Amino acid sequence: MGPAAVRAVALPLVFAVLLCGGPAAWAHTPKTKSFAKLHKKIDRLLERTGLDSENTALMLFSTRRGRFLYRLREQQPMIAASNAKLVTAYASLRVLGPNYRWKTVFYRVTEQDDAGGRSRQGLLVKGGGDPTLTLRTLERIALKLKTKNLRRIEGGLYFDASLFDHVKFPAAWGSALGGQAWFAPVSPFIVEKNTASFVITAGKNGNGIEVIPEIQADFLKVTSRLKSSPVKRAVVRVLQSWNGEGALFTFRGKLPAKSNTYRVSTAVNDPVVNFYHHLRSSLHRIGIEGDMPRRRLPAGGMPSKRIHTHYSAPLRELLVDVNKESNNLAAEVMVRTMGMTRKTKGVTGADGLKVLRAALFEELPKFKGKVEMADGSGLSRDTRLSASFLVHMLNRVLRRQDFRAEYLSSLSLAGWDGTLRYRNYPKHMRGQIRAKSGTLAGVQNLSGYLTLKKDVVVFSFLINDSDQHYLKLQAKQDRALAGVFDALLEWENPKTRNKSKGKRRIRRRGR
Numbered sequence: 001m002g003p004a005a006v007r008a009v010a011l012p013l014v015f016a017v018l019l020c021g022g023p024a025a026w027a028h029t030p031k032t033k034s035f036a037k038l039h040k041k042i043d044r045l046l047e048r049t050g051l052d053s054e055n056t057a058l059m060l061f062s063t064r065r066g067r068f069l070y071r072l073r074e075q076q077p078m079i080a081a082s083n084a085k086l087v088t089a090y091a092s093l094r095v096l097g098p099n100y101r102w103k104t105v106f107y108r109v110t111e112q113d114d115a116g117g118r119s120r121q122g123l124l125v126k127g128g129g130d131p132t133l134t135l136r137t138l139e140r141i142a143l144k145l146k147t148k149n150l151r152r153i154e155g156g157l158y159f160d161a162s163l164f165d166h167v168k169f170p171a172a173w174g175s176a177l178g179g180q181a182w183f184a185p186v187s188p189f190i191v192e193k194n195t196a197s198f199v200i201t202a203g204k205n206g207n208g209i210e211v212i213p214e215i216q217a218d219f220l221k222v223t224s225r226l227k228s229s230p231v232k233r234a235v236v237r238v239l240q241s242w243n244g245e246g247a248l249f250t251f252r253g254k255l256p257a258k259s260n261t262y263r264v265s266t267a268v269n270d271p272v273v274n275f276y277h278h279l280r281s282s283l284h285r286i287g288i289e290g291d292m293p294r295r296r297l298p299a300g301g302m303p304s305k306r307i308h309t310h311y312s313a314p315l316r317e318l319l320v321d322v323n324k325e326s327n328n329l330a331a332e333v334m335v336r337t338m339g340m341t342r343k344t345k346g347v348t349g350a351d352g353l354k355v356l357r358a359a360l361f362e363e364l365p366k367f368k369g370k371v372e373m374a375d376g377s378g379l380s381r382d383t384r385l386s387a388s389f390l391v392h393m394l395n396r397v398l399r400r401q402d403f404r405a406e407y408l409s410s411l412s413l414a415g416w417d418g419t420l421r422y423r424n425y426p427k428h429m430r431g432q433i434r435a436k437s438g439t440l441a442g443v444q445n446l447s448g449y450l451t452l453k454k455d456v457v458v459f460s461f462l463i464n465d466s467d468q469h470y471l472k473l474q475a476k477q478d479r480a481l482a483g484v485f486d487a488l489l490e491w492e493n494p495k496t497r498n499k500s501k502g503k504r505r506i507r508r509r510g511r
Contacts, residue, residue: 037491038070038487039070048483049476049480050476051477053072054073055463057074057076057460057462058387058459058462058484059071059072059387059459059460060484061391061395061457061458063398064455064456069488071388072387075370076386076387078386079384079440080445081440082377082439082445083378083385083437083445083460084331084373084377084378085323085326085376085436085438087385087390088356089410090396090397092334092337093319093406094359094400096315097315098315098319099316100314100315101311102311103309104126104127104130104309104312105126105128105306106306106307107306107307108123108124109158121153121155122153122156122158122295124157124297124302125275126160126163127159127160127189127275129333129336129337130190130312131312131321131327132312132318133191133312135282139285142285144310145288145308148307151287151289153283153290153292156292156295158295158297159294161188163340163345164187164347165346167349169183169186170375171349172375173375173380179266180265180266181266183328184267184329185271185329186332186333190329191279194329195266195267195268196213196240196247196266196274197213197266198211198212198222198266199212200212200226200234200264202258202259209224209255213249217246218246218281219245219281220246220247220249222251223248223249224251226252227253227255229255230256230257231254231256233256235254236262237252237253238250238251238264239252242270247277276294315334318330318334320409320410322334323418324412324419326419328378329377331377331378336348336351338352338359339352341355353373357371363396364392367386367388367392371384371385371389379440390460394449394460398458408449411434411435411436411448411449412435414435415431420433423437423474424478425481429485431451432452433450433451435448441466442467442473444470445460445463446481447460447462450484450485453493454493457488463476
């Protein structure tokens with residue numbers, strides 16, 4: 001077991017030992033000189049960092065003492081960005097459970113010749129919205145199908161996408177859509193996160209520009225119209241078109257006049273056709289014969305027999321991708337999957353959000369009407385949460401023995417993995433912040449847990465300042481949080497710190 005695995009197992013146990021009190025104990029907190037001094041110190045830290053108090057919310061809660069340590073605009077609803085995934089993950093674990101698995105079902109179907117000739121064998125796939133399915137998984141499925149005497153498919157491939165509605169992008173995302181990988185379309189059919197990735201290599205002065213698909217497949221065709229130009233950064237636009245034969249990706253844009261390698265990922269615009277081509281290629285690779293054209297499923301259905309059911313990895317494993325890597329598509333699928341507890345066809349994002357809200361407000365009724373979840377990923381700027389709500393919910397996680405370990409293990413560790421791996425924190429904070437980041441234009445959020453020597457502090461640090469670039473906000477947030485962390489360590493045990501200072505002074509004089 002490696003260090004990351006040890007942390008994932010051990011940390012929830014630490015929280016369980018440290019946990020005392022809870023939200024009910026927060027209502028009346030007596031003020032003392034010590035707390036007032038800490039409050040003023042954090043105020044000065046935020047001011048020195050250059051953060052605007054009108055656009056910043058910060059809440060700190062000590063699990064050891066069961067009380068607030070600091071509050072700033074904690075009731076103000078803020079644009080949540082990917083901090084919304086904290087809520088989606090919590091509701092999904094509560095509604096579906098950590099062991100939930102998605103199903104993709106395969107049926108052998110019989111096509112009847114209209115002229116009364118012999119029947120043909122086809123394959124029907126019923127999509128279940130499995131967000132974990134990869135090309136390697138498809139090849140394993142193809143091998144399973146071959147063992148079920150499916151050696152030749154003389155008919156076509158059929159796809160039942162009726163589980164979800166036909167809206168591929170949540171309406172709350174608005175018109176801010178592009179071909180970027182983080183805008184992957186929602187569908188019952190998902191493979192490789194509904195993205196396509198390419199490597200661009202370029203020599204000096206634009207010589208030898210080449211675009212290579214990361215996945216080698218006959219149906220993927222690439223055309224490059226990239227040119228060398230005196231630009232500082234590569235500007236690449238990817239266009240795509242799909243048909244029965246495959247996909248054509250056209251690359252346009254400008255590259256700096258120097259040798260370099262670039263990786264470009266783009267969302268596929270037709271997830272069902274994308275799934276069809278990958279499945280057909282997998283079937284051919286393992287030796288199943290036939291042309292296998294894609295055909296439309298008749299309205300009345302057709303004779304079929306189930307021959308294989310593929311089960312996804314469990315929800316607890318998907319959470320790592322959702323929270324550590326901030327996978328938007330998986331978060332949106334989790335929302336619709338919650339909606340499947342009420343509907344079996346045509347499930348919409350709105351259906352899932354109703355279930356999500358019901359699950360949240362059953363446990364946190366005081367926030368009813370104060371939380372706005374317009375989507376599950378946080379790409380919508382209409383999804384708004386307060387620091388108070390996030391701290392209450394994150395503290396509630398620590399008391400959920402049924403999924404506490406799974407939830408905590410899905411969060412990024414500062415300097416260790418996920419979106420916090422390369423954040424600019426001092427070395428002594430490495431591994432001491434377990435949290436989820438959230439980034440949009442003018443938005444920089446971070447919520448989670450600070451592990452001190454004797455305490456675990458639940459925190460939510462939200463910055464909504466549209467006048468500043470998100471990277472500048474991130475740098476300010478990192479400096480401020482590092483100062484807050486040190487202030488909490490000093491406040492937690494001031495005597496030890498003063499003694500160590502004295503020893504250092506004596507050693508210097510002795511030299």
